[in-house]
């Protein structure tokens with residue numbers, strides 16, 4: 001029977017990529033047995049966070065039906081996305097699930113006025129044919145992001161700021177009146193001073209339009225500010241998931257603790273300047289191939305079992321953590337208790 005209480009239901013999805021030659025190639029589980037669900041009765045902002053190469057974009061592609069899982073299934077409004085066949089079916093799905101991508105300048109051709117994209121979207125998804133019928137729809141979507149059709153009229157992408165053009169991307173995503181927006185690193189290319197104004201739009205959409213948002217980011221500061229729940233990804237797996245305050249105020253997985261520690265801190269004497277991120281990217285390939293916990297090579301609390309077996313999901317302190325430190329039979333083996341890192345998110 002269809003479960004109508006779930007807007008999105010991700011059930012044990014795995015995506016396997018093969019790289020290299022047929023015989024010498026390697027197998028990489030970019031997404032590895034991931035599950036989570038969004039409630040259809042209560043819109044929320046759900047963040048998928050993790051460093052580069054943790055599988056966030058691959059997961060986003062699954063949710064947008066741009067890729068099919070090797071194993072497991074993704075259901076939207078109770079329907080398995082694999083049953084979507086043909087263009088009409090795909091368009092009906094896209095009307096409900098809209099993406100916002102990282103680089104707005106890639107979304108819009110430099111040779112085309114940006115309003116044309118919005119008019120196209122109104123024609124494709126709102127059943128209007130004439131420009132004058134589409135205009136109020138386009139204007140309304142722009143007003144929701146603090147702009148208007150008059151303001152952007154006749155402009156090309158290079159005549160708009162990065163912040164303005166990303167707002168226009170959000171406006172475009174709103175035209176079909178979706179139930180879910182999937183925003184993949186929507187502010188990473190936007191000037192730091194404008195980031196909050198963009199992510200605040202997602203809060204407004206949740207509260208005023210009942211739109212749910214899957215927010216994909218490596219930026220824990222904005223995630224903390226806007227999310228209801230957060231899932232921390234590491235090498236294809238969700239290692240900690242729960243309400244954002246629980247997870248980021250008191251992270252329990254040693255990887256979440258490290259990630260939080262690497263959040264840039266503002267230098268009070270230089271307003272707006274942030275210290276550098278710790279670069280964790282070089283560990284990527286090695287960690288994907290690791291048996292047992294993917295974090296074992298970097299974990300200050302590593303135990304023998306972590307290198308031998310996959311950690312289980314443990315429910316603890318209002319969230320779920322994939323870590324042997326919190327299983328009853330292995331907790332006493334730990335070299336030190338998992339102390340949350342105190343620095344980072346305000």
Ligand SMILES: Nc1ncnc2c1ncn2[C@@H]1O[C@H](COP(=O)(O)OP(=O)(O)OP(=O)(O)O)[C@@H](O)[C@H]1O
Pocket residue numbers: 017018019028030050051052053054055056057058059284
């Ligand atoms: N089509 C593909 N073929 C082979 N490997 C892939 C493919 N797409 C992604 N990968 C690999 O899967 C892993 C996860 O990549 P993914 O882009 O999903 O991570 P991410 O968390 O979104 O990283 P980033 O923030 O850098 O985009 C990486 O090791 C990547 O190289």
